[in-house]
Amino acid sequence: MTDIRPHEIRVPVPNPDDARLYFIGRIHTPWTDRKDCPRQGKPDGPECRVEIFEPWVPALKGIEDYERIELLYWLDRARRDLVVQNPGHSDSTFGTFALRSPVRPNPIGTSLVTLVAVDGPILTVRGLDCLDGTALVDVKPDRCAFTPKAPPKP
């Protein structure tokens, strides 16, 4: 994930410091090597465990009402300075923003997953695609599921 392929374009970038994140938990999946990860999670993929760290565990209150949730996670092994990539090792290149590659200025992955179970600080989900040990950044209800339940705006 750190090599450069033919026709890829790297740009000089400063150290990032426009905003800072908390890692709020950790994702446990069956995949320990990047080449084994699915390109994208599938609804019938294997069950994965999402562990929420303190002090954020109380923020799960009510999450069990949702069948679909959105997860944001930090793809820490990806380089951040490529603007054009060559994912197929071919002559076809794509801009980073036209790809869902982990290689991007801010390596945040997003997945919509099925929530199978909630047990204290542990969510069991299906539909992930990331490496075992990936740091969790956010959990939200899926838009479609959330909208009908959203309280009216005061």
Add this chain to the structure above:
Amino acid sequence: MTDIRPHEIRVPVPNPDDARLYFIGRIHTPWTDRKDCPRQGKPDGPECRVEIFEPWVPALKGIEDYERIELLYWLDRARRDLVVQNPGHSDSTFGTFALRSPVRPNPIGTSLVTLVAVDGPILTVRGLDCLDGTALVDVKPDRCAFTPKAPPKP
């Protein structure tokens, strides 16, 4: 966005520094006050402009092929230390991860928007919900639109 309502629960948190972000652009919308923002963007919402900053502009190569894109942005006015919230000003409280509120440990908003036009560093989109001037964190093709085009994994 910085007040605490009845029954909300705040937790002591350290300064965040597990990962750091670049702001890669800026979003221009018609909404300059939080109370005017839609709770969630709509496909027939007003056209908004998304400005990409250098050196990231070349990363847009090929984005025009997608009708739907995902945007991630930084909701910088939101406090980050609430685990239980009271969005309806009522007796019903919700955990932060059971809400799509901007108030969350990592205040990253995500929207799926319709890409109307691309003109150099400017994307015109419909379906946003955020304040004018919001900082952009990422642009990705929508999952559904991307999958059929994704090059095979080497």
